[in-house]
Each structure stands twice: as C-alpha cells, then as structure tokens.
Amino acid sequence: MPATNLAHLRRVLAVRGLTPASVIPDASGGRTEEACVRPARLVEGDSLAWRPVGAAEPWPDPLAFLDGIQRSELIAYAGAAPIVVGEIAAAVRERAGRRLTTVLTERRVIAIARPSALAAAGDALDGLESVALPEDEPPHPVRDLFNAARALDRARGSLELLVGDRFRRQSEGWLVVDGSLTESPGWAADPRMLGISKSHATLPFEGAELERYLRLPYGHRSSVYAPETRSLAPVRAWALRLWPWEGKDLFHGLVRIEVAPVNGSTEMADLLARRLLAERAPLSTPDPRWDRLLYGIHSVEQYLRAQVRGTA
Amino acid sequence: MLESHPPVGRVVATELKPSTPHQFYFWTARESPIGIGAIVRVEEQGRVVFGVVTDGFAYSDLVTPMHAVIGADGDPVAAGIEPTTRAEIRLFSAAVLRQMPEEPLQPVPLGPVWLASDADVVLALRMDSYTTGDRPTGIPIGLYAAGGLESPVYLDCDFLLGPEAAHLNITGVSGLATKTSAVEFLLSSIFQTFPRHKGSVAALCFNVKGPDLCFLDQPAALNEEDRRLYAKLGLRPEPFSNVRYYAPFKGDGVNLNTLRTHDALAANTEPLVWGLHEVLDYAEVVLNRDDVDAKADAFIDFLGERVVGREYRDEMLRGKPFLVQSFADLEEFFRAIFEFMEVLGKGAEVWKTHHLATIRKVRNRLSNISTRSKGLVTDDGVAHDLPWGRFADRSVHVVDVAGLDPLAQDLVFARIVSKLREHLERRDLGVDHVVVFVDELNKYAPADGADTYVRKMLLDLSERGRYLGLVLFSAQQFRSQVQRRVVGNAGTGIYGRMDMDELATPGYATISPATKIKLATLPKGELMVRHPHFTQPIFVKFPRPAVLNSREGIERFPPATDLPFAEAVARQMRGLDRRVATDAVCALLEGRREDDVRRALSATRRERPADAYAFFAACLGRRVNGEVVVPRRGIPAVRRADDSYGR
Numbered sequence: 022m023p024a025t026n027l028a029h030l031r032r033v034l035a036v037r038g039l040t041p042a043s044v045i046p047d048a049s050g051g052r053t054e055e056a057c058v059r060p061a062r063l064v065e066g067d068s069l070a071w072r073p074v075g076a077a078e079p080w081p082d083p084l085a086f087l088d089g090i091q092r093s094e095l096i097a098y099a100g101a102a103p104i105v106v107g108e109i110a111a112a113v114r115e116r117a118g119r120r121l122t123t124v125l126t127e128r129r130v131i132a133i134a135r136p137s138a139l140a141a142a143g144d145a146l147d148g149l150e151s152v153a154l155p156e157d158e159p160p161h162p163v164r165d166l167f168n169a170a171r172a173l174d175r176a177r178g179s180l181e182l183l184v185g186d187r188f189r190r191q192s193e194g195w196l197v198v199d200g201s202l203t204e205s206p207g208w209a210a211d212p213r214m215l216g217i218s219k220s221h222a223t224l225p226f227e228g229a230e231l232e233r234y235l236r237l238p239y240g241h242r243s244s245v246y247a248p249e250t251r252s253l254a255p256v257r258a259w260a261l262r263l264w265p266w267e268g269k270d271l272f273h274g275l276v277r278i279e280v281a282p283v284n285g286s287t288e289m290a291d292l293l294a295r296r297l298l299a300e301r302a303p304l305s306t307p308d309p310r311w312d313r314l315l316y317g318i319h320s321v322e323q324y325l326r327a328q329v330r331g332t333a
Numbered sequence: 334m335l336e337s338h339p340p341v342g343r344v345v346a347t348e349l350k351p352s353t354p355h356q357f358y359f360w361t362a363r364e365s366p367i368g369i370g371a372i373v374r375v376e377e378q379g380r381v382v383f384g385v386v387t388d389g390f391a392y393s394d395l396v397t398p399m400h401a402v403i404g405a406d407g408d409p410v411a412a413g414i415e416p417t418t419r420a421e422i423r424l425f426s427a428a429v430l431r432q433m434p435e436e437p438l439q440p441v442p443l444g445p446v447w448l449a450s451d452a453d454v455v456l457a458l459r460m461d462s463y464t465t466g467d468r469p470t471g472i473p474i475g476l477y478a479a480g481g482l483e484s485p486v487y488l489d490c491d492f493l494l495g496p497e498a499a500h501l502n503i504t505g506v507s508g509l510a511t512k513t514s515a516v517e518f519l520l521s522s523i524f525q526t527f528p529r530h531k532g533s534v535a536a537l538c539f540n541v542k543g544p545d546l547c548f549l550d551q552p553a554a555l556n557e558e559d560r561r562l563y564a565k566l567g568l569r570p571e572p573f574s575n576v577r578y579y580a581p582f583k584g585d586g587v588n589l590n591t592l593r594t595h596d597a598l599a600a601n602t603e604p605l606v607w608g609l610h611e612v613l614d615y616a617e618v619v620l621n622r623d624d625v626d627a628k629a630d631a632f633i634d635f636l637g638e639r640v641v642g643r644e645y646r647d648e649m650l651r652g653k654p655f656l657v658q659s660f661a662d663l664e665e666f667f668r669a670i671f672e673f674m675e676v677l678g679k680g681a682e683v684w685k686t687h688h689l690a691t692i693r694k695v696r697n698r699l700s701n702i703s704t705r706s707k708g709l710v711t712d713d714g715v716a717h718d719l720p721w722g723r724f725a726d727r728s729v730h731v732v733d734v735a736g737l738d739p740l741a742q743d744l745v746f747a748r749i750v751s752k753l754r755e756h757l758e759r760r761d762l763g764v765d766h767v768v769v770f771v772d773e774l775n776k777y778a779p780a781d782g783a784d785t786y787v788r789k790m791l792l793d794l795s796e797r798g799r800y801l802g803l804v805l806f807s808a809q810q811f812r813s814q815v816q817r818r819v820v821g822n823a824g825t826g827i828y829g830r831m832d833m834d835e836l837a838t839p840g841y842a843t844i845s846p847a848t849k850i851k852l853a854t855l856p857k858g859e860l861m862v863r864h865p866h867f868t869q870p871i872f873v874k875f876p877r878p879a880v881l882n883s884r885e886g887i888e889r890f891p892p893a894t895d896l897p898f899a900e901a902v903a904r905q906m907r908g909l910d911r912r913v914a915t916d917a918v919c920a921l922l923e924g925r926r927e928d929d930v931r932r933a934l935s936a937t938r939r940e941r942p943a944d945a946y947a948f949f950a951a952c953l954g955r956r957v958n959g960e961v962v963v964p965r966r967g968i969p970a971v972r973r974a975d976d977s978y979g980r
C-alpha cells in the first residue's frame with residue numbers, strides 16, 4: 022500500500038461535502054452485537070428534532086452506577102472442541118459527597134464448552150460453574166469459540182441483572198446502567214434507572230432521519246422515541262451529544278439513553294439529559310471511549326478490572 | 334504481634350517501584366496520620382519490617398493535565414465542582430530501619446502497614462539493645478511524635494560519650510534551629526540519666542557568643558507543654574546545680590570580661606588568669622606557623638625552660654638575677670639582651686647561639702600576645718585556673734571567651750583542651766568523661782582557611798577523644814563550612830531548621846527531597862537526629878531547656894557596668910567575702926599602684942582566707958613607697974593562711 026496522507030485525504034473529502042470520520046473504538050468491550058436498523062416510533066413531536074437541553078445540572082445524591090466485565094481464556098481442546106474459562110464480574114458503585122464507593126460486587130468463574138468436552142476434562146474443572154455449548158453440529162473450533170463468547174456475554178448480562186436487582190432491593194436511588202434496560206422487564210419499568218449505550222450497532226432511524234439523528238449537535242438531545250424491541254420490555258429512548266463531534270466523528274460523544282416509559286416526558290428527558298451533561302467530567306481517559314463513557318461507569322469498570330486482575 | 338489498631342496502609346510494589354531490602358512503598362487512605370518522618374511497621378508471615386517515611390506522593394487517575402482542562406471546559410471553577418472526584422492515591426516511600434529477623438535479608442513483604450506503637454519505636458530504632466537489661470545506657474534526647482503517639486527516643490551513651498563512638502554535632506540556622514538550647518537540654522539529660530556504672534561526667538562549655546551560656550544555673554519559667562515533655566521523657570526540669578563560670582579580666586585587670594557580672598551571680602563567677610608560663614607553653618598556638626621556624630622554636634624553648642618562672646643569672650646581662658614572671662619582666666629581659674648586644678657593637682649578631690633577628694622576632698610576637706590577651710595574662714605570673722584534678726561529677730564549667738580577641742580565644746581553647754586531655758590520659762581530672770561544648774564550630778575548625786593549631790586540636794579531639802572520655806559537642810549554622818573530618822567523626826548528628834541553600838550542598842545528598850523540605854520548615858524545638866543505632870535519621874521534639882535563656886537572663890541579671898578601679902576591686906573582694914565594704918577597700922587603695930593591688934587581689938583569691946579583707950590588706954602591706962611588697966611566686970608565705978599576713 023502506498024503511503025497515504027490520511028489527514029490530507031480527510032480534508033479533501035470534507036471539502037467535497039463529506040463528513041470526516043475517525044475509527045471509532047469498539048464500544049462494548051467484547052460484547053457481540055449485530056449491526057442493523059430497527060425503526061423506532063417517535064413519541065415526542067411528529068418529526069425527529071434536535072432539542073437543546075440547557076445547562077448541565079448536578080445529579081442529586083445518591084447516584085449509583087452499574088457495570089460488568091468479562092475476560093476469557095482458551096485453555097484446552099477436547100479433540101477439536103475448545104474449552105474456555107471465563108471470568109465475569111459486576112458491581113455497583115454509589116456516589117455520595119462526590120465520592121464513589123462500591124456497594125455491591127459479584128464475581129464468577131465459569132467453564133464454557135460442549136458437554137462432551139466438559140466431561141473429557143473430568144474433575145479438572147471441579148468447583149467451576151459450567152455452561153454447555155450446543156452440540157447439534159459437529160465441533161468446529163472457530164464456531165465454538167464464537168458461541169462461547171456469546172455464552173459468556175449472556176452470563177455477564179445475567180450477573181449484571183442479578184446485581185442490579187439486588188441493588189434495587191437495598192436502595193431507592195437512581196442507578197445508571199452501562200447499556201440497555203431492555204434486557205429485563207423490571208429494569209425497563211424501573212422509574213429510577215437509566216441505561217446509557219455507547220454503541221450504535223442498532224440504529225432507530227433510516228435515511229434522512231438517520232442522518233439527522235447522527236448529526237445531533239453538542240448539548241442537544243433527539244426527540245424521545247420508543248425503540249422497537251424484541252423483548253417485551255418497552256422503554257423510552259433518545260440520543261444525547263455529550264461533546265462536539267464536528268471534525269472528529271459522527272459518533273463522537275453520542276450516547277443513547279433509555280428510561281422507563283414513565284420518564285419519557287419532555288421535561289423528564291430534558292432534566293435527565295442536563296444531569297448527564299454534568300457527568301461528562303471528570304473525563305474517563307485514558308479509556309479511548311472517554312467521549313461516551315461516564316466517569317462513574319468507568320470507575321466501576323476500573324474497580325472490577327483491579328479485582329479480576331488482582332487474582333489472575 | 335496482635336493488633337488492636339487496624340492497619341493504615343498496604344505495601345505496594347511494581348516493577349518500577351519494587352520493594353527492596355532497604356526501601357518500600359505503601360499506600361494509605363486519603364486521610365491518615367502518616368507524614369514524613371513517621372515510623373511504620375510492616376508485618377507479613379512472621380517477618381516484621383520497620384521503616385521511616387521519607388517521601389509522599391499523591392496522584393489521581395488523570396492521564397494528562399489537558400484532560401482536566403477539557404473536562405472543565407477550561408474553567409478552573411468547574412474543575413472543582415465535578416460531580417465525582419477522581420480516584421486518587423496517597424503513596425509513601427519509606428526507608429527500612431530494621432528487619433526482624435535480620436537474616437536472611439529480603440525485600441520488604443507486600444503486607445499491611447501499621448503506625449508504629451511505643452514498643453515498635455523501641456525496636457525500630459534498636460533501642461531495645463541499650464534501654465533494657467540491668468545496665469541500660471539510654472539517654473533521652475526527645476520525643477518521636479506521630480499520629481497522636483509520643484515515644485521517647487534515647488541515645489546510647491556508649492555511642493555518645495564513648496567508647497564505642499562519641500561526639501555530637503548540631504547544625505541549623507540561627508535562632509530557629511535551637512542549637513544551643515538543644516545542647517543545654519541534652520547536657521541536662523546526660524547529667525540526669527548517665528548511668529552510675531559508666532562513671533562520672535562533667536561538662537566544659539566555651540561561651541563564644543554574648544550571654545548565650547551565662548545562666549545555666551538559673552531556672553527557667555517553663556510552660557505546661559514543656560513540663561509535660563520533661564515528664565514524658567522521665568527528666569526533671571531543673572537548671573544545673575553545680576556550675577562555675579570563668580572569665581578573663583578586661584584590660585584594666587579588675588573588671589571581668591563577661592556579661593555575667595551581676596552581683597547576684599558573683600559567687601560562682603571567677604576570673605580566668607594565666608601566667609606567662611602557661612601562655613608560653615602554648616606559644617605555638619598563637620604564633621604564625623611561618624614565623625616559628627626551628628630557630629624560633631629553639632629560642633622559645635630556651636625561654637620556657639631556662640628563663641620564665643625561675644631565677645636566671647647572667648652576669649654579662651645584669652648583676653641582679655632575672656625573675657621573669659610576667660610579660661613586663663620578659664620585656665625587661667629582652668631589653669637587657671639588646672642593650673648588651675649594642676654594647677658589643679657592630680657585628681655582634683648571636684647571643685648564646687640565638688641569632689639576634691630570631692630573638693627580635695620572638696619578642697615581637699610575644700609582645701603581640703600580651704597586648705591581645707591582656708586581661709587573661711597576669712602580671713604576677715600566678716594563675717587562677719580551672720580546678721584541674723578536682724572536676725566534680727555532674728559539674729559544668731563555663732569558660733566565657735565571648736569578649737576575647739580571637740587570638741586569645743585560640744589560646745584558651747588550646748590550653749584548656751590540652752589540659753583536659755593530659756588529665757584524662759593520666760586519669761586524674763576528677764571525672765571519667767568530659768563533654769566539651771564548642772559553639773560556632775565553623776570559626777574554630779573552618780572547612781577552608783589556614784590549618785591552625787586549634788583546628789588540628791579539634792580534629793585530634795574528634796579522632797581520639799572517645800578513648801579518653803573527652804567528648805566534643807559542637808554546633809554551627811552551616812555544617813558545610815566546618816572541616817569535614819571534625820563533623821564526620823561525630824557519632825551523633827543533629828539537624829534543626831536548615832537553610833535550603835545549605836541543604837543543596839553535597840553533604841546532604843542522601844536526604845530525600847521531602848525530608849529536606851521538612852528540615853527547611855522545621856519548627857523550633859524539633860530536630861532530626863542521626864545516631865549509630867538508627868539506620869535512618871529520626872525526627873524528635875524536645876522541651877525548652879530548664880535554664881534561663883540568655884535574653885531573659887540579661888533582663889533579670891543586667892551586667893554590672895564597669896566600675897572604676899577601686900570599686901571593681903571592692904566588687905571582686907565582695908565576691909570572695911560578702912562582708913567586705915566598698916568604702917573600706919576604696920580607702921585602702923588610695924595611692925596604691927594598680928599592679929600591686931592586682932597582685933594582692935590575686936593572692937587573696939588564690940588563698941581564699943576566712944577573712945579576705947585582712948588578708949588582702951596584709952598583702953598590700955604598708956603604704957610606704959609603693960614598692961612591691963607581695964612576695965613573688967614560689968615564696969611559701971603567700972600560700973598559707975597561718976603566716977604573718979594572717980589574723
């Protein structure tokens with residue numbers, strides 16, 4: 022490949038009316054998500070609009086953040102069938118008086134493989150939870166690994182749900198969750214939960230509306246909409262731009278917010294958006310997703326990484 | 334060790350910041366009692382490590398300052414009100430004081446960290462080896478304080494006063510470093526706690542600056558806090574009970590050259606008077622090295638051995654024998670030589686193998702001494718000296734040289750230290766150990782400048798004194814200005830508040846930056862101590878000395894104004910006997926020659942007769958023709974009280 026001056030190329034394309042872009046880092050830390058458009062239903066106004074949310078406003082105490090992490094390692098093959106050991110963890114850290122403290126944390130180590138491979142391992146995996154991969158097709162190391170990754174994803178999701186529910190049993194306070202609320206009907210209906218998604222693999226609009234959605238200016242939110250969900254957990258959602266994106270990338274600083282339908286009013290969406298704007302600082306650098314990653318969520322992730330790494 | 338207190342930190346080690354056998358890092362909560370100089374204990378799997386905190390670091394998870402700016406939109410106010418404070422760390426580095434067990438010597442384990450308790454401090458500083466048992470040798474120097482704990486810190490007298498190590502040097506800026514005060518406190522601590530089984534100890538202090546050491550026998554008004562510190566250290570806040578002051582006269586030969594001239598203090602303030610003989614023995618101290626060649630040396634020896642203090646007959650010079658006891662007598666002797674040579678006429682260059690030029694040179698130098706040490710050197714050749722051979726246990730002797738010419742100061746230093754040395758060598762001083770305190774050491778043993786007799790003597794003292802029990806306590810503002818070997822030989826080093834420029838000199842390279850900052854801002858009454866048992870320097874605080882400080886002393890005991898000759902004599906007489914009336918003395922002195930009076934006074938002082946006035950009057954004799962009546966030295970009559978002068 023000949024040496025190309027990409028910066029120059031970006032400028033030239035901008036002159037031609039294109040939007041310059043930069044590679045956007047993977048949003049969800051290993052989670053696998055298919056890219057698609059699932060048209061949503063607007064619930065605020067007749068057409069997709071940009072709404073300035075006003076000045077940032079501090080979120081009253083307490084405010085909690087929930088996140089989970091996963092880590093896996095291929096440790097053996099039983100014949101052609103891989104055995105993966107994964108570690109998942111989830112935690113809630115709560116903020117009061119500007120300080121975050123961990124209030125809940127859970128960890129699991131699980132072995133993921135075809136049942137036959139697990140059997141072949143014998144008592145070597147004793148004491149670990151195990152997750153069986155489907156055996157309807159003959160072993161294929163690459164496909165099996167892909168399936169193992171999805172299984173670990175699901176296990177992590179379930180652990181997050183468990184921790185989230187436990188938190189709710191002990192606290193009435195607001196809980197900000199990394200990702201979507203639609204995984205659980207309970208969360209989707211929770212009047213004090215808010216999901217914040219950094220990834221935009223699933224987009225709610227197409228065509229001109231999509232362009233409008235992606236060009237949302239800094240400090241604005243989109244109209245509230247009701248995403249199409251396969252699960253039976255209706256929520257309300259809107260996009261929010263946390264940082265100016267111009268000159269960077271369409272996705273820079275763009276997050277999707279989900280709340281229970283009771284919080285879907287214009288006033289509530291504005292209020293929550295203003296509060297989220299206040300959460301831009303401190304920056305979650307050096308995480309490359311700092312433009313969309315709230316410091317609170319980052320802090321949960323750091324905490325979990327320190328825990329998991331500490332015993333690796 | 335079972336812990337009732339929770340740990341305050343945890344040792345951490347990374348590849349870049351590893352634990353080693355001599356240092357480690359630990360983190361603490363944001364709020365903790367740990368500070369620079371704090372002593373901590375690490376305990377993990379049977380290994381106990383004590384360390385002293387040498388530096389501290391705090392940082393957050395912020396990667397670059399730019400991110401703080403971006404996060405706050407460039408507004409420093411907003412930066413302070415971010416909804417979440419960043420994760421941050423308090424990280425400390427510590428230097429190892431002691432590992433238990435000592436072998437095998439290993440890196441500090443990554444265990445929990447506790448603030449040291451009283452018992453820990455004892456172990457950390459290895460004080461267990463000398464503060465316990467049936468022959469303890471600990472001397473309290475101050476309190477180590479951290480996190481609400483206060484533990485006494487002891488020096489080992491075997492390492493402070495010999496024989497293992499000896500000497501102490503204290504350095505720090507004027508006034509704030511409390512150097513002189515610290516030495517006064519420590520001397521008192523030594524006097525109170527020096528163990529009986531180690532023998533006796535006395536102190537000899539040179540007062541080199543104004544009224545500095547002039548009130549060691551007077552109590553101070555201490556505050557509650559100071560008294561508490563004394564109690565905590567197990568010491569009594571008392572002034573020294575046995576102090577004698579020695580000061581030379583001023584040029585008039587009767588008023589003392591010291592600020593301690595208040596009447597109320599006269600009883601233990603005595604003149605320091607030396608004869609020509611004493612001076613001549615130390616002539617080389619004050620003679621310029623270049624001048625004193627072998628020839629001059631030979632002539633001085635001749636004077637010392639054959640002339641001074643004895644009858645010298647030389648019919649060629651004079652029919653009457655010479656009896657040289659004072660500089661005046663000596664001058665007479667020289668004049669006789671020169672006259673004799675003149676008579677011989679041109680070409681006569683040599684007198685008794687001594688070249689005329691040499692004789693002239695020696696005469697000039699010696700007469701220079703007599704001018705510059707006037708008041709120190711007596712006219713009648715009879716000295717009033719320190720009580721050589723009769724030094725009492727726990728006695729303090731202060732020699733006030735503050736008002737003396739530097740040359741005379743050198744002479745005093747040289748002779749007194751040499752005498753101490755001689756007596757200690759012969760073990761007949763009266764005590765087993767003597768602490769010699771020299772303030773302003775930079776003046777007497779400067780780093781650069783001529784290699785004077787005094788500097789060589791101080792070096793010798795610092796190198797060999799510990800075997801003799803001759804111990805040097807010294808102080809100066811700038812350690813870097815003192816001859817390195819003299820301070821280097823001090824087993825114990827103390828640092829008060831220091832000057833940053835001084836700390837930047839190479840001598841302090843081993844001190845951590847944070848410790849330097851602490852030293853540069855150290856409050857009064859706090860010191861950093863190095864001692865052979867302590868692997869690292871330790872910070873302690875000490876109470877004000879229990880003796881009246883010089884400022885208040887001067888207010889309470891203002892120096893007497895110099896009196897006219899007769900009254901000054903009367904005052905001296907009253908110092909010997911309080912019944913003596915000024916008027917009577919003045920009347921008695923009417924028309925007398927001052928020289929005669931001085932001799933009579935000196936004789937009286939030496940004799941200390943029950944009736945001083947009568948003795949004095951007898952010495953003066955009849956007022957006939959002003960002829961010298963007092964018999965010269967060597968005539969026994971003067972030395973006894975039951976002779977014809979007596980009652």
Ligand SMILES: Nc1ncnc2c1ncn2[C@@H]1O[C@H](COP(=O)(O)OP(=O)(O)OP(=O)(O)O)[C@@H](O)[C@H]1O
Nearest residue numbers: 506507508510511512513514515857858875876877
């Ligand atoms: N333990 C103490 N705590 C608080 N203040 C003290 C303490 N000891 C002495 N001081 C005060 O500090 C002042 C200076 O003390 P000192 O004369 O000993 O200092 P120095 O270092 O010898 O000064 P210089 O270099 O001028 O001789 C005195 O006024 C004294 O009252």
Ligand SMILES: [Mg+2]
Nearest residue numbers: 512513514772
């Ligand atoms: Mg001083």
